[in-house]
Amino acid sequence: MKWIRWQGLIAFVILVAGTAAFVSLFLDGLVKRAIEKTGTRIVRAKVELDDADVTLFPLGITLKRLQVTNPNAPMTNAVEVSRIVFSMDPAALLLHKTIIDNMTLDGMRFGTERKTSGALSRKPKEPPGPAAGKPSESFHLPSLEIPNVRDILEREPLESLKLIETVQDEIKTEREGWKTRIDELPDKKNLEAYRGRIKEIQKSRKGGLEGILGGATEAAQLRKDLMKDLDRIKDAEKALKKEIGTLQKRVGDARRAPGDDVRRLEEKYSLSPEGLSNFTRLLLGPKIAGWTETTLRGYAMAKPYLDRMVRTAGAGSAEVVKPVRRKGMDVRFKERDPKPDFLIRTAGVSVVIPAGELTGQVRNITGEQRLVGAPLSFEFKGERMRDVSRLDLKGEFNRLHASDPRDQFDLDATGYRIQNATLSDNDQFRVTLASGLADLNGHAELRKDTMNAGLSAGVRQANLKTDLPEKANTLSRAMADTLSGIKGFELNISVSGTPEDHDIKIASDLDRALKEAVGRQIRKQAAQFEQKLTEAVHEKVDPQLAQLESRLGGFNPYVSELNARLKLGDELLDELTRSGKKGLKLPF
Amino acid sequence: MLRMIAKLIKVLNSDANPGQISAALGFAMIAGFTPFWSLHNLIILLLVLVLRVNLSAFLLGLAFFSGLAFGLDPLFDRLGLWVLTADALNPLWTAMYNQTLWRLERFNNTIVTGSLLTSLVLFAPLVVLSNLLIRQYRSRVMIWVQRTRFLQAIKASKFYGYYKTVSGWGGGDS
Numbered sequence: 001m002k003w004i005r006w007q008g009l010i011a012f013v014i015l016v017a018g019t020a021a022f023v024s025l026f027l028d029g030l031v032k033r034a035i036e037k038t039g040t041r042i043v044r045a046k047v048e049l050d051d052a053d054v055t056l057f058p059l060g061i062t063l064k065r066l067q068v069t070n071p072n073a074p075m076t077n078a079v080e081v082s083r084i085v086f087s088m089d090p091a092a093l094l095l096h097k098t099i100i101d102n103m104t105l106d107g108m109r110f111g112t113e114r115k116t117s118g119a120l121s122r123k124p125k126e127p128p129g130p131a132a133g134k135p136s137e138s139f140h141l142p143s144l145e146i147p148n149v150r151d152i153l154e155r156e157p158l159e160s161l162k163l164i165e166t167v168q169d170e171i172k173t174e175r176e177g178w179k180t181r182i183d184e185l186p187d188k189k190n191l192e193a194y195r196g197r198i199k200e201i202q203k204s205r206k207g208g209l210e211g212i213l214g215g216a217t218e219a220a221q222l223r224k225d226l227m228k229d230l231d232r233i234k235d236a237e238k239a240l241k242k243e244i245g246t247l248q249k250r251v252g253d254a255r256r257a258p259g260d261d262v263r264r265l266e267e268k269y270s271l272s273p274e275g276l277s278n279f280t281r282l283l284l285g286p287k288i289a290g291w292t293e294t295t296l297r298g299y300a301m302a303k304p305y306l307d308r309m310v311r312t313a314g315a316g317s318a319e320v321v322k323p324v325r326r327k328g329m330d331v332r333f334k335e336r337d338p339k340p341d342f343l344i345r346t347a348g349v350s351v352v353i354p355a356g357e358l359t360g361q362v363r364n365i366t367g368e369q370r371l372v373g374a375p376l377s378f379e380f381k382g383e384r385m386r387d388v389s390r391l392d393l394k395g396e397f398n399r400l401h402a403s404d405p406r407d408q409f410d411l412d413a414t415g416y417r418i419q420n421a422t423l424s425d426n427d428q429f430r431v432t433l434a435s436g437l438a439d440l441n442g443h444a445e446l447r448k449d450t451m452n453a454g455l456s457a458g459v460r461q462a463n464l465k466t467d468l469p470e471k472a473n474t475l476s477r478a479m480a481d482t483l484s485g486i487k488g489f490e491l492n493i494s495v496s497g498t499p500e501d502h503d504i505k506i507a508s509d510l511d512r513a514l515k516e517a518v519g520r521q522i523r524k525q526a527a528q529f530e531q532k533l534t535e536a537v538h539e540k541v542d543p544q545l546a547q548l549e550s551r552l553g554g555f556n557p558y559v560s561e562l563n564a565r566l567k568l569g570d571e572l573l574d575e576l577t578r579s580g581k582k583g584l585k586l587p588f
Numbered sequence: 589m590l591r592m593i594a595k596l597i598k599v600l601n602s603d604a605n606p607g608q609i610s611a612a613l614g615f616a617m618i619a620g621f622t623p624f625w626s627l628h629n630l631i632i633l634l635l636v637l638v639l640r641v642n643l644s645a646f647l648l649g650l651a652f653f654s655g656l657a658f659g660l661d662p663l664f665d666r667l668g669l670w671v672l673t674a675d676a677l678n679p680l681w682t683a684m685y686n687q688t689l690w691r692l693e694r695f696n697n698t699i700v701t702g703s704l705l706t707s708l709v710l711f712a713p714l715v716v717l718s719n720l721l722i723r724q725y726r727s728r729v730m731i732w733v734q735r736t737r738f739l740q741a742i743k744a745s746k747f748y749g750y751y752k753t754v755s756g757w758g759g760g761d762s
Contacts, residue, residue, distance in 0.1 A: 008637030015633070095691045328665050328699030331672040333685035 027054045031061060043078075045069035046118035060087035069118025070111070077114055082107030086344070097339055103347040110353065147269045147529065149536040156265060158537065160257030164544045167250045171551045174243055178558050185236055186229040191568045195575070197222050202579050223576055230569040237562040244555050251552055258541045262534045269529070280491070280508035283424050283431060288493055289504055296499045299407075299446075340368035349380070355416070356385025358393070369399045375406075389415030404448065411442040411455075418459070429476055430467035431483065437461050444495075451502060453495040460488040474525075475518060482517035486510065599644050600725055610718035612636070612645035617714055618707040620653025621660070623700055627693040660706075661699055668702030 023030070032052035039047030050065035063084040070078035086103035093099075201222065204215040344365040351358040360380030364372050375398035382391035395409035416438045424431040436459045444453035466480040494505045599609060619632045636646050657664075672681060684690040694700050 003640050004638060005640045006638075008639070009634075012634050012637045015637075016630070091688075094688045096694075328661075328668060328697045328702070330694075331669070331681075331696045331698065333678070333682040333696065336686050 024056065028052050035063070035066075039068065040120070043068055043071060045071035045074060045120060048118075058087055059090045059093070060085070067112075067114065067118070069114065071119075074117040074119035075114050077112045077118070078110065080107075080109045080112045081105050092339060095339075096341065098342045099339060100344045101346070103344050105347060105349045108349055108351045110351075149529075149532045152265060152269060152533070153536055153540060156268075158258070158261045158541065159264070160254065160261045160537070160541045161544060163257045164254045164541065164548050167247070167254050168544075168548055168551060170250060171247055171548070171554070174247065175551075175554055175558075178240060178243070178555070181236060182558055182561060185233055185562075186565070188565060188568060190229065191226075191565060191572060194222060194226050194572045198572070198576050198579060219576065219579075223573070226569060226572055226576070230566065230573075233562055233565050233569065237559070237566065240555065240558055240562065244552070244559075247552055247555075251548055254548055255545060258534075258537045258545075261537050261541075262530065265533055265537075266526070266530055280510050281506040283426075283429070283510075284491075284506055284508075285504070286426070287422070287424060288506060292495055292502070292504060296502075300499065338371050340366040340371045342367055343372065351380065355387035355391070356382055358382040358385075358391065360393070373400075375400055387417040388413055391416075406445070406447050408445040409443070411440060413438070413440040416440060423464075428469060428472070429479070432465045432467070433459070434463040434465045435461070436463060446499075449498045451495065451497060451499055455491075455493045457491040457493075458488070459491065462486060462488055474521060478518050478521045479514055482514055483510075486513060489513075595644060596648055599642060599648070600722060601730060604642050604645075606719045606722040606726075608640060608642045609645045609722055610715045611639065612641040612643070613649040613718050614711045614715040615641065616646045616649025617653045617710060618704070620650050620655075621657045621664070621703040621707040623694075623697075623703070624654075626700055626704075627689075628704065657703065660703075664702030664706060665698045666702070667706065668698030668700065671705060672696060672698060672701055 028051070031054050032049050035049055035052065036047050046067075046069045048067045048069075049063055051063070053062040053064075054060075055062075061084075064082070066079075066081045066084060067077045068079045070076045083106040084103065086100045089097075089099040089101070197218070201215045201219050204218070342365075345363065347362045347365060349360055349362060351360070358380045359382070360378060362376070362378040364374045364376050366372055366376070369375055375396045377394070377396040379394040380392070382388055385391065390413065392412040393410070396407070398406040398408075418433050418436045418438055420435075421433045422430070423433055438460075439458045440455065441457075442453070442455035444451070464483045464486055466483055468476050468480055472480075489508055489510045491508045491510075492506070495502050496505075497503050615632050615636050619629050622629065635641075636643070671677065681696070684695060695704075
């Protein structure tokens with residue numbers, strides 16, 4: 001039996017050649033479908049191509065009108081490119097490596113409209129993005145209307161009234177205490193008793209030597225007793241005066257308390273211009289926070305693809321990659337001349353943006369930057385554009401060191417013509433930059449998870465317009481007037497923190513202008529408010545204060561009483577002294 | 589399915605050399621176990637066409653072993669991973685990895701290597717065993733089967749109609 005059939009060789013050649021012919025005949029369609037299918041899977045929204053043209057000698061591809069749907073807005077393309085042309089290294093392709101030395105992307109546009117929806121029939125999974133973070137702040141301008149002082153006094157308890165009440169209680173307690181104490185002191189009746197004893201001594205002197213000697217002893221005792229009583233009364237009088245002094249001081253405090261109340265309430269309900277020290281943040285903060293969030297969301301969508309750039313293929317021994325179910329895994333071994341699986345060395349790009357056309361280059365687009373030894377970088381320039389005199393945009397995505405990923409962007413624009421840019425879309429205070437020319441300078445850097453970004457904008461020939469509701473308050477109107485007169489301003493924005501939790505700082509010379517203009521209004525209104533508040537507080541407190549002062553006068557009878565007793569005591573002492581001089585000379 | 593069984597019986601009952609049938613089954617196992625679009629399958633195709641092996645048996649075997657491969661893929665995957673990551677073989681794999689031909693073969697894929705090694709190891713035993721079984725079938729079972737009431741009943745059924753239909757098919761080279 002013969003084991004060879006030569007006609008089988010002919011069949012083999014026909015079969016292989018037929019397959020090759022079939023593939024080359026339909027290669028354009030196969031490439032088109034492969035790009036659409038792969039792109040759609042990655043973006044999670046339709047990726048469409050009008051046409052793909054593959055040439056085998058030299059090996060290259062031309063793609064016409066690539067549309068990548070924005071997964072969050074299916075009627076809009078995130079990116080649309082009119083034409084993409086590139087050639088590939090066939091030797092590298094045999095090693096399953098796509099190496100493109102030069103690629104040209106013409107007419108790249110962002111956010112173009114689609115005729116049909118680019119949404120997938122199945123709901124795509126939510127792409128990773130920065131955490132919701134802090135909600136965008138809204139703001140309310142403080143009202144410049146004078147608050148109703150009656151309403152305020154109904155709501156706010158007055159500290160002065162509380163103090164008056166306390167002092168009243170103290171006076172009452174002290175008065176009661178002093179009444180008891182004075183009652184316990186020798187009174188007029190007790191003192192009058194000394195007068196009787198003096199008369200008896202005077203009588204005893206007339207009874208001879210014995211009587212004189214006995215009277216002298218008694219007189220000495222009487223003087224001693226009288227002095228003791230008088231000392232008690234004097235001590236009490238001194239203490240009473242001291243107490244009255246203390247209470248007068250307390251009443252003085254109560255008298256000053258309404259002033260403190262007025263200051264406190266004024267501060268609380270006040271219209272101080274200090275509250276508007278960072279007006280720009282108040283006004284532009286929500287909008288800038290929104291822009292920041294949008295930028296970071298875009299970056300978060302790109303980050304997973306950027307992070308794949310840290311792969312370090314061929315660095316050591318066998319490395320297992322791409323675990324795919326039913327397709328097995330590819331094991332990578334050390335290569336003699338390691339090259340990345342995918343590399344576009346230079347891509348010349350022309351981008352059409354609303355301001356005009358930007359041209360530039362993107363270099364080293366690869367998933368294995370370490371093998372190329374350089375980061376992915378881009379540089380775009382725009383000159384004599386319709387809306388910008390000059391624009392430079394450059395940056396890089398550096399994944400050369402897996403432990404230290406760094407991304408940075410620089411923007412420099414001169415004479416950027418701004419028209420109808422909404423700066424604040426707050427219902428109460430809508431601000432639009434109707435026209436203006438801006439010079440922008442910005443830098444952003446993301447290192448690991450730490451972000452630092454800054455943007456300086458100098459706006460000239462500004463025409464700021466405000467849109468106020470009919471019932472806008474005085475402050476809003478004052479600010480609107482000020483803004484309409486501003487012809488130029490500087491704006492500095494800085495963002496720091498992590499993409500999930502960042503702090504936005506906004507500063508502008510608009511603050512100073514607005515503070516000056518609005519401050520005058522505020523000070524005028526504040527003076528009126530202070531006067532009204534003072535009147536209302538005093539109206540409420542003064543009767544209580546008068547009552548307090550009258551209660552303090554209640555101590556006067558006590559003082560008089562003690563003085564009267566002391567006077568009587570002094571008279572008795574005089575009488576005792578005189579009676580001694582008339583008779584025998586007393587031994588005292 | 590009926591067509592396939594009928595075809596198998598026809599092949600077994602034909603005058604084809606048992607060696608041609610068993611070799612066809614061996615090649616079918618390699619092509620069926622390994623991913624179809626592999627470089628080595630081009631060689632298998634060339635061998636199947638140039639060597640006088642039974643094409644019907646090859647196509648039947650290809651369908652059978654391809655179906656079987658779905659269930660065996662995890663096993664091939666593990667075997668391939670074990671072999672490709674064996675330290676002792678690393679110099680060999682590294683040398684092959686740096687050659688275009690082997691990269692086209694995609695030998696560094698766990699399923700390609702696992703299934704190719706399995707089928708190569710099983711090739712010779714399968715050919716010998718199937719050859720033996722075909723010979724035994726023809727000398728003993730075929731005559732007995734044709735006498736059974738079961739086959740008599742089949743001959744009277746629709747199934748036999750299929751058999752008759754395919755009996756007129758090509759395979760004259762077999």
